[in-house]
Amino acid sequence: MPERERALQSLQSTPRDVGPTADDLLALVARGDEAAFERLYDVVAGSVFGLIRRVVRDQAQSEEVFQEVMLEVWRTATRFDPDRGSANTWILTLTHRRAVDRVRSAQAATHREDRAARLDPARPFDEVSEQVDGRLEQRQVRRCLSFLTELQRESVLLAYYQGYSYPEVSSLLGIPLGTVKTRMRDGLIRLRDCMGVTG
Numbered sequence: 357m358p359e360r361e362r363a364l365q366s367l368q369s370t371p372r373d374v375g376p377t378a379d380d381l382l383a384l385v386a387r388g389d390e391a392a393f394e395r396l397y398d399v400v401a402g403s404v405f406g407l408i409r410r411v412v413r414d415q416a417q418s419e420e421v422f423q424e425v426m427l428e429v430w431r432t433a434t435r436f437d438p439d440r441g442s443a444n445t446w447i448l449t450l451t452h453r454r455a456v457d458r459v460r461s462a463q464a465a466t467h468r469e470d471r472a473a474r475l476d477p478a479r480p481f482d483e484v485s486e487q488v489d490g491r492l493e494q495r496q497v498r499r500c501l502s503f504l505t506e507l508q509r510e511s512v513l514l515a516y517y518q519g520y521s522y523p524e525v526s527s528l529l530g531i532p533l534g535t536v537k538t539r540m541r542d543g544l545i546r547l548r549d550c551m552g553v554t555g
Contacts, residue, residue, distance in 0.1 A: 378400060378443035379438055381396035381399065382429075382446075385430065393430055405418065408421045408425070412455050420458075421458050425447075429450065499550075500547050501513075503550055505543075511540045512540065512543045514528060
């Protein structure tokens with residue numbers, strides 16, 4: 357543990373009015389020193405929270421991000437390399453990244469909600485009720501078809517459910533085209549009245 361001893365000596369040799377630097381404290385935090393983490397927390401809390409607040413704006417979310425940043429500092433302190441910059445710079449870089457991630461996440465959630473709302477704002481979709489309505493309508497159509505004459509029913513089924521044209525229905529049933537048109541018109545009127553369709 358020579359590095360820990362050197363860090364402790366550095367702390368002890370630091371004048372009391374100056375106090376240990378964030379670099380000294382972070383070196384101890386990297387070795388699991390909880391007391392050093394508490395002191396580091398006090399040293400950097402103001403600048404970390406101030407940066408988060410400027411980026412995130414929302415007080416509650418800023419507090420959450422602050423806790424996430426400090427937890428990340430505790431967990432990843434071993435990754436700090438003093439040759440690449442100061443502890444303050446390293447911590448504020450983590451802070452900025454985490455704050456920007458939170459803002460982007462919030463914006464993405466808002467965009468998803470907006471897109472979902474724009475898909476069909478006029479008609480809320482209820483799949484179950486739509487299926488029930490469809491089944492009830494099918495039953496009603498079948499019941500109303502039973503009130504038609506055989507020729508009317510065959511004509512309607514061939515034209516509307518199997519997609520045949522009037523001349524094709526005439527050919528399939530072996531009856532004149534004028535008769536098909538008359539039976540079809542009469543059958544559709546009866547269907548409309550049976551199903552209560554108006555207009």
